[in-house]
Amino acid sequence: MATMRQTELRYNPAELDQKWQARWEATGIYRVRDDDPRPKWYELTMYPYPSGDLHIGHWYAMAPADAHARFRHMQGYNVLHPMGFDAFGLPAENAAIKRGIHPYVWTMSNIENMRRQLRSMGAIYDWSREIVCCLPEYYKWNQWLFLKFYQAGLAYRALAAANWCDSCQTTLANEQVVNGLCERCDTTVYRREMEQWFLRTTRYADKLLQMDEIDWPEKIKTMQRNWIGRSEGVQISFDLSHLGLQEREIATFTTRIDTIYGVTLMVLAPEHPLVAKLTTPDRKAEVEAYVLQARRQTEVERLSTEREKTGVFLGSYCVNRLNGERVPLFIADYALLTYGTGAVMGVPAHDQRDYDFAKRYGLPVRVVVASPGWRGEELAQAWVGPGVMVNSGPFNGLPSDEAKGRIAGHIEGGKWGRRTVSYHMRDWLVSRQRYWGTPIPVIYCDHCGMLPVREEDLPVLLPEDAEFRPTGESPLKLHQGFFNTTCHQCHGPARRETDTLDTFFDSSWYFLRYASPHEDQAPFDPALARQWCPVDQYTGGAEHAVMHLLYARFFTKVMRDLGIVSFGEPFLRLYNQGTIIAGGAKMSKSRGNVVAPDEYVQALGADVVRAYLMFLGPWEQGGDWSDSGINGMARWLNRVWELAQRDPQELDASPVVMGKAEADRLRIPIGAEHQKKVRELQRAIHKTVKRVIADLDRFKFNTALAALMELTNAMARAWEQGGVDSATWREGVEKLLLLLAPMAPHITEELWERTGHAYSIHQQALPQWDEALAADEVITLVVQVNGKVRDRLQVPADISEEEAKRLALASPRVQSFTQGKRVEKLVYVPGKLVSVVVE
RNA sequence: GCCGAAGUGGCGGAAUGGUAGACGCGACGGUCUCAAAAACCGUUGGGGGGCAACUCCCGUGUCGGUUCGACUCCGACCUUCGGCACCA
Known part of the structure; x- marks a missing residue:
């Protein structure tokens, strides 16, 4: 700079x-x-x-x-x-x-x-x-809200494979993992089994999908919809009773129940709780090796879509109750424990992943939904579209879309499953193993178990002294004064929860706190x-x-x-x-x-920086800062400074305006020239007011400022040419300052004062515009011949259609293109143009 | 791979069916100055024709389409940027 x-x-x-x-x-x-x-x-x-x-x-x-x-x-x-x-x-x-x-x-x-x-x-x-949400007066209410959530069954503690960032030394919410990397530091995130606190966001999935009430960018709504990822389908169980286990069936979720007769394999997530029980002794070694290898993989590796589908046969089978067929059980890492039931019914003919898997392991590909041109040949890839049901027992011949409902009904009738909904979104993991956050208000008593802290004992204060060395556990665990406490129920020794809350907890309700920021009896x-x-x-x-x-x-x-x-x-x-x-x-x-x-700000003032940032381009698209660009804004505000402080009395002394005064005195028609000049400036002023208000309303600061620049250009020109009176000039200055005030609050306040107005410009109402004064009396009528602009005529704004067409055809320039040709069509757009179509 | 947004002068951008390039930056020329800076005035999409006032052609990522007329609407493609990505 x-x-x-x-x-x-x-x-x-x-x-x-x-x-x-x-x-x-x-x-x-x-x-x-x-x-x-x-x-x-x-x-x-x-x-x-x-x-x-x-x-x-x-x-x-x-x-x-x-x-x-x-x-x-x-x-x-x-x-x-x-x-x-x-x-x-x-x-x-x-x-x-x-x-x-x-x-x-x-x-x-x-x-x-x-x-x-x-x-x-x-x-x-x-x-x-x-x-300031790190102060107890704020985070006390985080704790209070946490307790409300807990009492409502919306906050719970569970052992789960949490996202672990080794660099941040803490767990992360799913939303904070981007492509398998920590959103904050780009470190690879691992899965780690841990006792963690969750908020039941999934219970609100459907309510969160309702967005009719909110006027938000479609893009954000779509992102939220995709993130929640609702899909309707059927949860259906496959029979395991022949294995003599305690579990007599295994559940799976599918959105394509119409393909149920095409199931030729069942894939479980490697972490699925039934894996050990379903593995036959001869397959044990191989299965365990695969599970171990899957667990070692990072999210990034596991998420790679290019990877080959791998898996291992468990040695046992489940039974498809619709056709009584034996279905081999596999584990494969493309099945996720966290989605649906953690088990996928594999339909190679109608799901590309299952197809790839079946091809690799030599499993049958059985078509059950025939695509329009299908003649019974082998598929080169999965057919995922709709079609006619085949190989599907009583449902053959039905369109697959219709079969979905029929089969679902059949399954529900047989008590083998039910229609259900699955979501991509998971519950929000809110506990963090760090010091600088809101302590989770829970204690663990050897005698009474886990207890929420009583409301009257809030806030649970962060101890001021702590050892911040990251150990993978909260530093609070090392702080004896914090860690050891007394059970409020049995008065015996107890330990405090040492995890703290995700900072998104703070920002989830802060907007409410501003309504009454110092309230001390409630969050607000x-x-x-x-x-x-x-x-x-x-x-x-x-x-x-x-x-x-x-x-x-x-x-x-x-x-x-x-x-x-x-x-x-x-x-x-x-x-x-x-x-x-x-x-x-x-x-x-x-x-x-x-x-x-x-x-x-130091060199040019806050107004120049503010206005320049707004002028760069449309706010929603961002902007490219340039050091030379900001000078343009400084130059313009400088011009405003000078323009606003001119002495308007000088205008009344100009010959044209003098002529008007003279004319008035002599009671003869006033100077047409003067009238025209005043009207011109008036029109510029009122048009600007209208434009700027419309632009500011929609956050179009760049065009609002451009309109104000045009006004200053028009005013400077009017001054130079003379002919306007001091009253119109003053109106221009006043409205210019008022419209500019939101963007450049300091300079406009100063000029407001200097032009003899009372403090403060920021307590004034926005100027009004008069539609009649903003209206054009003369318009440019564009004349096109076969779509090309051939002439521009200055005509009265209220010109009739007939007159406009007559003038257009009479134009010599137009005639040079229509000479000797037949006019086939004449299009008239009021206030805009005449379009002549010739052969 | 899927979804979304965008593509306009040397640059940031304006115009959402009707004069493309508002407004600003930069550049060039001029005024002021011993000189410079600042300021102010003028020119500034490309090409052709004319001594000239002027005039014609081309031009909004590419190719098609709709229309009297397309930066704007429709179809296909290319590029860039976002988002999602084995979700059964």
């Missing part, structure tokens, strides 16, 4: 920023009042993790969100646009391990710094509502939550589609069912901004293209 040639501003931006930020704070104009009679508008942007430095990405997310909130404010809403910090999490603890700073100290000093940086943005945040004041919530407009990055955004919806639905809130969706509208990059590439320290906003 130091090397850039930079615009020299006519004003001192740093001074201006400081002056107004202090004034706003002193006069409390952004203090949000609960008793304000205006309609409420809750506009929230995702709160940041306190990394310690507010980078340009934060500015890109927050400055436009602030402008939009300010816009709603000027539209007459009582706006809540709060800010806080997502303050629990690993970086703080890692800093503690690396540099010996306590996570609390590290986090709070980062927050201190970021608060200062955030203030420099000049946003309307009401800092008295700030929330119910009346205030009802008043402010749900969030009317949420903004943030799309990367949280299946984590934060799904969890927050889950929480809200649970809280509604528990009677804690009265609505079922946390965020009514969602808007995802894109990502800001620099020089066409993602910003990163290694590339050396990281933009530090503070330097630009």
Whole structure:
């Protein structure tokens, strides 16, 4: 940045920023009042993790969100646009391990710094509502909510193969595993059998699929739908009674019950609990080797779709009750224990995976759904489409879609299974083996067993001193003062749960806390939550589609069912901004293209940085920062500065306007020239008001700013050409400032004052536009001949169709193309064009 | 592999069936200056014709289609970016 040639501003931006930020704070104009009679508008942007430095990405997310909130404010809403910090999490603890700073100290000093940086943005945040979720006043309510979930049977502890990140030394939720790698550090994730805490998100799968109430980008809704992955099918059991085991059958789930007569193998997940019992002695060694090898595989290896289908025969069989056939039992790692029942009925003819597996192990491929052209030949690949039933006993001849229902009914009648639904989504694993999070409020008593902490004993405080060395277990386990406790039931010795909660737990309900951030009897004041919530407009990055955004919806639905809130969706509208990059590439320290906003704010002022970020391009598509580009914004605000402060009296002295005054005095018709000029400027002003309001409403900051630039260009031209009067000019300046105020709050406040208006511009209503004044009196009528533009005619806006067609055909330029040709068709679009079609 | 979004001047982008390139950056020319910076004014998609006012042709990833008219709608393909990915 130091090397850039930079615009020299006519004003001192740093001074201006400081002056107004202090004034706003002193006069409390952004203090949000609960008793304000205006309609409420809750506009929230995702709160940041306190990394310690507010980078340009934060500015890109927050400055436009602030402008939009300010816009709603000027539209007459009582706006809540709060800010806080997502303050629990690993970086703080890692800093503690690396540099010996306590996570609390590290986090709070980062927050201190970021608060200062955030203030420099000049946003309307009401800092008295700030929330910091690593403070006991906040996390106490995490614990309280956890207990509610527990009592409702929605939080449970279970032994499960959890996702383990060796670098983070903790378990992860499924959503935090991306392609088998840890979402945070890209370390390979392993499966590890552990006792873990889960929230029953699956119980809410169907409710989470209902998205009619929410106005969200289709993309995010689709991602959530895919993540939940609902599929309807049939759970059907195969008979094992001939084996003389305690288990008399084995269940499997299928969405293709129409292919049941084509089952020629059964595949179990290697971890399936029946594997040992179903393995015959002669197959034992091979089976055990395969299970061991499968367990050793990482998620990445196991997820690779290119891999050959491998498996091992268990030596035993189950029986397909529909046709009494013996079906060989296999284990194969393409069967997942966590989906359906952990067992797959293999239909090689109609499932490509089963086909590959059958080919490899020489198993029969039996067609039961005939594709349209099938003549009984062998299949080169699985046929997965619909068709006519064959080789399927009583169902032969039916279309497969119809057979599905019939067969399902038949199975239910025989009590061999039932129609059911499976989901891709799993329960949310919320326990983490780390220190810097909310302690899970549970104790283990030798005598009484596992007990939730009593509500009156909350919060379970994080001990201030702890050994942060990562061991794979929570550092809290090593802290005797924390670990050892007393059972509130039998008063005997007990141990505390030492795992802490996933930080997504915090962000799943934080939006409710802003309604009453200092409430100490409940997570939030119910009346205030009802008043402010749900969030009317949420903004943030799309990367949280299946984590934060799904969890927050889950929480809200649970809280509604528990009677804690009265609505079922946390965020009514969602808007995802894109990502800001620099020089066409993602910003990163290694590339050396990281933009530090503070330097630009210092040199050019917050307004230039804010407005430039909004001007770069459509917010949802992200933008490419350029050092020279920002100068354009500085140059323009500089022009606004100068333009707004011109003395409009000078205009009245111009000859054209003088002529008007003279004409008035002499009571003769006023100067047509003057009238025309005034009308022109008026039209520009009113068109701009209309455009900018429409654009800001839809987050189109780039075109809103472009429209304002056009207005300043028109005003500068009008001034130069003369002929407009001071009143029209003043109207232009006033409306320009009001429309610009949400985006550039400091300079507009200063100019508002300097142009003789009362404090504060941010408490004014948005300007109105007059449709009649915005309307064109003369339009450009485009004339096309055979689709090509051949002439442009200036005509009155209210021209009749006949007149327009007559003028079009009379145009010499048009005639040079229609000469001697027959006009076949004339198309007229009012206010736009005449299209002439000739042979 | 499947799903979704996008592809427009030197660059960021505008226009969602009707004047393609608004607005801005950059570049070039000029004014001011001893000079430079800043500022201001002008030009700026490509090609052809004309001394000139001007005028014609081509042009929105590629190829087709619908239409009087397509950046915009439809079909196929290419590229880029996101998301999902053995889910039975």
